[in-house]
Amino acid sequence: MDKIETYIQNVFSGWPEAEVVTKTKSNLQSLMKTHYERLLSEGKNEDEAFGLVVSQFGNVEELKASLGVDPAIWYQDPLAPTPLEEYRAFKTKYALAIAAGVCMFFLGIISLLFLETFFGADSNMPVIAMLLFMMLGVAIIIVANISNSKFADVKASMRIETDPKAIAKRRKKTSDKICSLIMCIATLVFFLSGSLLSAWHPAWVVFPIGGILCGIVDTILKK
Incomplete structure (x- = not known):
């Protein structure tokens, strides 16, 4: 698992298994990987490229609000029974x-x-x-x-x-x-x-x- 994938998994850990969340997670990971590889091709080292990609990720709370999922379920214990x-x-x-x-x-x-x-x-x-x-x-x-x-x-x-x-x-x-x-x-x-x-x-x-x-x-x- 590369840095981008690990980062995405950590960010989305505990988020609800809604379709819009899953789709956003997949799209975001793809975009970040593409941007990361482009920065590497421009001569940036891995740490610099990763830092720039993450800095452009944006605020997590803003992303949650933009997805339109009920805020009450964001902070549920992922291990809690349904x-x-x-x-x-x-x-x-x-x-x-x-x-x-x-x-x-x-x-x-x-x-x-x-x-x-x-x-x-x-x-x-x-x-x-x-x-x-x-x-x-x-x-x-x-x-x-x-x-x-x-x-x-x-x-x-x-x-x-x-x-x-x-x-x-x-x-x-x-x-x-x-x-x-x-x-x-x-x-x-x-x-x-x-x-x-x-x-x-x-x-x-x-x-x-x-x-x-x-x-x-x-x-x-x-x-």
Whole structure:
């Protein structure tokens, strides 16, 4: 890499990858090389020629202004993730958060059944524990969806399908998968509660709760 190319790379380091910037960078490098070689042919040594070329480059801030690119993005950290990269990283966290929220509901049922064996059916402690788990689950799901809503513009830009039927079909497929998982967990909780705690009768409540959670998932995906 020669002096001119190294200089251009350093000057444009951290600049946004806009088309106008890339084109300007290429044109400027070509012009500076041409001028540099002409000065060398006139008898200037490399250091003199390079100094003259750089001195004629002009003010960097003026060049930025002339390109017409949003000034707010000039000084972004070049290593900072793009909104799309942030969303892709968030998708995994979002899925885990929803799964954690759903698990809190079922842990609430398990705690109710388990604590009843210690405190008795007349105690309020099992119900309080169940409600605490469920409130925590609701809070996790709400916070996850608030964070998810911040990426609405990114998700909109990623959508390729424009046919409402195709979009609805894709969302239903996702909803069916999540609901299948929820009901599998509900069935597991039901059998474990019945076989380990002999709580077949109160454990049936996991199924209507699972149905409610499926309704919540379906509502979220329709947004």
